[in-house]
Amino acid sequence: MNFASILVSADLGDAAPDRVRLAAGLARRFAATLTGAAAHQVPVPILVRDVYDAARQEERNEALVREILEQAHAMFERSAGEEIRTEWQAALAGPITHLVEQARAADLVVVGRRGRGDDDPGPLGVPPGPVLMEAGRPVLVVPPRLVHLHAARIVVAWKDGPEARRAVSAVLPFLHGADEVAVVTVGGDGRHEGTKAVAGHLARHGAHATTHSLQATDSDGGEILDFALRQDADLIVMGAYGHSRLREWIFGGVTREVLERAQVCCLMCH
Numbered sequence: 001m002n003f004a005s006i007l008v009s010a011d012l013g014d015a016a017p018d019r020v021r022l023a024a025g026l027a028r029r030f031a032a033t034l035t036g037a038a039a040h041q042v043p044v045p046i047l048v049r050d051v052y053d054a055a056r057q058e059e060r061n062e063a064l065v066r067e068i069l070e071q072a073h074a075m076f077e078r079s080a081g082e083e084i085r086t087e088w089q090a091a092l093a094g095p096i097t098h099l100v101e102q103a104r105a106a107d108l109v110v111v112g113r114r115g116r117g118d119d120d121p122g123p124l125g126v127p128p129g130p131v132l133m134e135a136g137r138p139v140l141v142v143p144p145r146l147v148h149l150h151a152a153r154i155v156v157a158w159k160d161g162p163e164a165r166r167a168v169s170a171v172l173p174f175l176h177g178a179d180e181v182a183v184v185t186v187g188g189d190g191r192h193e194g195t196k197a198v199a200g201h202l203a204r205h206g207a208h209a210t211t212h213s214l215q216a217t218d219s220d221g222g223e224i225l226d227f228a229l230r231q232d233a234d235l236i237v238m239g240a241y242g243h244s245r246l247r248e249w250i251f252g253g254v255t256r257e258v259l260e261r262a263q264v265c266c267l268m269c270h
Helices: 016-030 051-080 095-105 128-134 162-177 192-204 220-230 245-251 254-261
Strands: 005-009 033-039 086-091 108-112 139-142 153-157 180-186 209-214 235-239 265-269
Touching (some): 005 016, 005 095, 016 033, 016 108, 016 139, 033 051, 051 086, 108 128, 128 139, 153 220, 162 192, 162 235, 180 192, 180 220, 209 220, 235 254
Parallel strands (some): 005 108, 108 139, 153 180
């Protein structure tokens, strides 16, 4: 298994160049095409005097939006470099809608983390939550200031369900460069058999896989993040939004906590 097409969200935030460089590194690793995507809706005219004024405002607004998109395109080209195949997809549309549409032709979607205190990516920015829910593709969430992903030490957060099963399939291309894969579950309610089965499955794909059981706490997401830190992991793999996204937004949940706090890349599937 391999990634032949990687899609990365491009914006004008401070974290965007590093995110594109990281995605470009993955494109080189897998000999994949890297596609940059950015979109911005044209603001509607306001306080118009007549139809001619409305037309002039709309023309000015569209020109400004196209200039912003060109700036994002230039950033993408600079950051991606010249050693890989690249494509550019821009649109006068909502950035989330556009990225989800472009995901139909991608094996992997790369977006930036949007945690508390992270830089504002501006009007082109795409939060990971809606993309996870709608793209139907594995999504790699990248924290700020990360330029490379080696995936040398991988933590697979296992909770039996379709989301986690898809995530395990999505990580297979990364296994060839991994030194160790830790399959971890939180809570001891009969889940150990599942972790052993998953570890065996990954071992058949060439991984050096081990199993681990963590104690359930008030913050299962925190337990996973702390374990990844102790393992010196550089990639966390997990299913996303096993509960409804609304429930996680109101009450909190593992996906929400990991999306906001993770200091390493997270490969997620819904």
